[in-house]
Amino acid sequence: MAKLILLGPAHEAAGRREDNFDGxxxxxxxxxxxTRYGAEFRALLEISQVWLNGESAxxxxxxxxxxEIMVLPPVSGG
Amino acid sequence: xxxxxxxxxxxxxxHPLSPDELSNWVVRPNCGAVVTFSGIVRDHSSSRExxxxxxxxxxxxMAEQRLHDVVDEVRKRWPALERxxxxxxIGRVQLSVSTVVVAxxxxxxDVAFEAARFCIDALKASVPMWKRELWEGGSAWxxxxxxxxxxxxx
Numbered sequence: 001m002a003k004l005i006l007l008g009p010a011h012e013a014a015g016r017r018e019d020n021f022d023g024x025x026x027x028x029x030x031x032x033x034x035t036r037y038g039a040e041f042r043a044l045l046e047i048s049q050v051w052l053n054g055e056s057a058x059x060x061x062x063x064x065x066x067x068e069i070m071v072l073p074p075v076s077g078g
Numbered sequence: 079x080x081x082x083x084x085x086x087x088x089x090x091x092x093h094p095l096s097p098d099e100l101s102n103w104v105v106r107p108n109c110g111a112v113v114t115f116s117g118i119v120r121d122h123s124s125s126r127e128x129x130x131x132x133x134x135x136x137x138x139x140m141a142e143q144r145l146h147d148v149v150d151e152v153r154k155r156w157p158a159l160e161r162x163x164x165x166x167x168i169g170r171v172q173l174s175v176s177t178v179v180v181a182x183x184x185x186x187x188d189v190a191f192e193a194a195r196f197c198i199d200a201l202k203a204s205v206p207m208w209k210r211e212l213w214e215g216g217s218a219w220x221x222x223x224x225x226x227x228x229x230x231x232x
Contacts, residue, residue: 008135008208009219049226054140070137070206074223077134077141077166077207078117078178078198 002029002063010048010071013041021069026052027059029069048073087163088145090138095165100181104161109183111190115198117178119171125221126211132177133210133217134168141166144205144229148197151229152182156193159184164197166207177209200232 001020011017014037021029030050034042051070052061063069087103097116104112119132149162160183167177180197184190204227209220 005137007137007206011135012219047225054143070140072206072226073208075202075205075207075226076209076220076223077136077205078202 001065002067002069004029004033005068005070007070007072008075009073010041010044013037013044021063023063025059026050026057026061026063026069029063030059033071044073045071085161086146086149087161087165088142088149089165090136090141090145090168091165092167092169095167095176095179097176097179097181100163100165100179104163104181104183106160106183109160109185109190111185111187112181112183113187113190113194114179114181115194116176117198118176119173121173123211123220123222126213126218128213129173129211130214131170131172131212132220133170133212134166134177134207135210136168136205136207138168141205141207145201148200148204148229151200151232152193152196155196156184156189158186158189159193162193162197164201166201166205168207170212196232200229203227203232204229 004019006014049072101114121129163181165179171177180194182194210217
């Protein structure tokens with residue numbers, strides 16, 4: 001199970017800050033997340049970046065229990 | 079979460095920031111210039127009046143790593159830089175209080191001004207941080223956002 005971390009507006013859209021998914025690929029995790037969380041999350045995901053263990057990754061990348069997937073909506077720091 | 083100060087001092091913190099402390103810390107005998115930027119909470123945004131506070135959310139470990147990337151990049155671009163300090167608040171920050179402080183030192187002012195400007199611009203573009211605007215009776219995520227990029231691409 002890969003861990004999905006939902007930050008800022010993504011945690012609000014998903015209704016949680018963390019979740020777990022089976023995969024097997026990064027894209028499978030994101031598709032399942034959209035199914036679980038609904039339209040608001042889908043819209044936010046479209047404008048967000050997704051990092052696997054702190055870096056960009058191809059949608060076909062295989063993920064397992066050591067992996068941390070982070071959804072990063074457009075930022076507003078400073 | 080503060081790094082042990084050496085030549086870089088990076089912190090993501092819930093505690094109040096002190097621009098004076100950072101300005102003093104970057105002073106070096108061979109430096110004739112210190113530039114300090116302090117970003118503070120203002121009472122409005124592009125879409126709202128009467129803002130009374132901001133509330134910042136992040137993943138602290140990731141944000142700290144990305145701040146290090148900003149400092150690495152600024153040192154590549156301005157090798158004459160001496161000390162660099164970048165601190166960012168998380169949690170709730172009240173009106174007119176510092177949310178972020180950048181302080182840099184260099185032998186001459188051009189490098190200090192340019193490097194400090196780069197640091198705050200690259201921080202805003204590359205560090206995973208989100209703020210809510212708070213007003214009497216409500217709050218909302220800021221809509222002054224930008225897609226996250228790498229500091230080297232700033």
